[in-house]
Amino acid sequence: MKIPKERLEKYKGLKRDFAEEDYINLQPIQRGGVLTEEAMRAILEFGDGYSTCDWCPPKTARLDMITNPPIQDFYKDLAEFLGMDVARVVTRCREAKFIAFRMLGRPGDYVVLDSTAHYSSYIAAELADMKVKEVPNSGPPEFRVDLNEYVTKIEEVKKECGKLPAVVLLTHVDYLYGNLNDAKIVSKIAKEYGIPFILNCAYTAGVMPVNGKELGADIITSSGHKSWAASAPTGILAFNKSLEEKLTARSKIEGDLTKRKFAAKELAMLGCTVMGAPLITLMASFPEVVSRVERWGEEIEKVRYLVSELERIEGMRQLGIRPKMHTLTHMETEGFYKVSLTHKRKGYFLYDELRDWKIVGIQPGLTKHFKFNTYGLTWDQIRYVRDAFFEIAKKYGLSFN
């Protein structure tokens, strides 16, 4: 089919409304994925489709064996950085979870996971034909996952099925409240039962120090575009040697006519995985990522400062565990909600006001509560955000503590 030229016009000169250069973007999922200078430069070199594969095939025809650009070295450095033995770059964190579920479990098996897990953890289990057993949380205002309850849930599965769950998954920092969970508690439980332990580090690895060995993780999953200053889609699957055979099992299929085999290809990765811009930005940003996790303490200082300032505004209260241990933050905002009830733009007024201040990323329409992420903002930008909220609060007559 031929598409009329005028319909194609909209695909030319694509521009983003909220460029990082012009706005402060507080969108919780975007802060850790902002590209580094090196990554932007690398896109110029390797943005073309298969450009990372100029020197492929190497001795073994597989992406992780390519030495120029240094993909092979990168995989090793990535694993070491995470305190794991082996790493693979896959399309997304959810794919990493799916691969782990699929290769370690069987249809009908259980995954025991925290009740603040991201929806993609559930869907990955569903696609792997597995069931989930949720570990409860305390509800408002902390939403703290009772990590010791993993034992209860494992026992429930054992009673119900006569066998243990296939895997245990913990979300290191959840997407809702930014609560940091103590992985060591769950890894100890998983170890006692001999169940592989997956630590979902979508919001942690790449922005804060994560050492899988110290935390006792058998598998770490993460997201390049969420936390590693990489283009989407990029996911990370890192694991211990003990699981290598299962997770990187090779293809065994054979063509019935041609007798073709693909024994070098890793089955769960479907052969080669991510290449081009996503992989190359992940690699190019890696030196900065290695260095920025050391500055995590300052990121925490900044978010705690902003939270304490915002809580001076009438009706504003941080939800989740206090004090903040992560930059993803959920605020309850009764004062702004009260304003929205009589405002002609209703719940959208706050978004409009913030946008006038060139601040975006707070979900349009929300005033009762909303999330934001301050990761990577400078102190000046943090103060700018505070000032904006203060001025908006004053404009609508809210009081201050």
Add this chain to the structure above:
Amino acid sequence: MAERFRRRAADPLHWGSNPHPGSIGDYMGISSDLKEIIGDLIKILTLLRKTSPDHRMSESQKEEIIRSLDSARSRLDKLREGIEK
């Protein structure tokens, strides 16, 4: 490879030995020079991300931008000269 071409283009022994008539063969480093210019501008963009949205800059940030602009300008001039030759 681009670097090899660039060195070759900068080597006076090779001046005038255009292997591809009709091309700008004496300036084989054009693409890598161009990418360096874009790199200078990317440096500025990266800095702007740290000062958005009001772009209130410290003296050192201003100097950094000026350095990158000067570098880009000088590379652009050389690139232009290279093409005109």
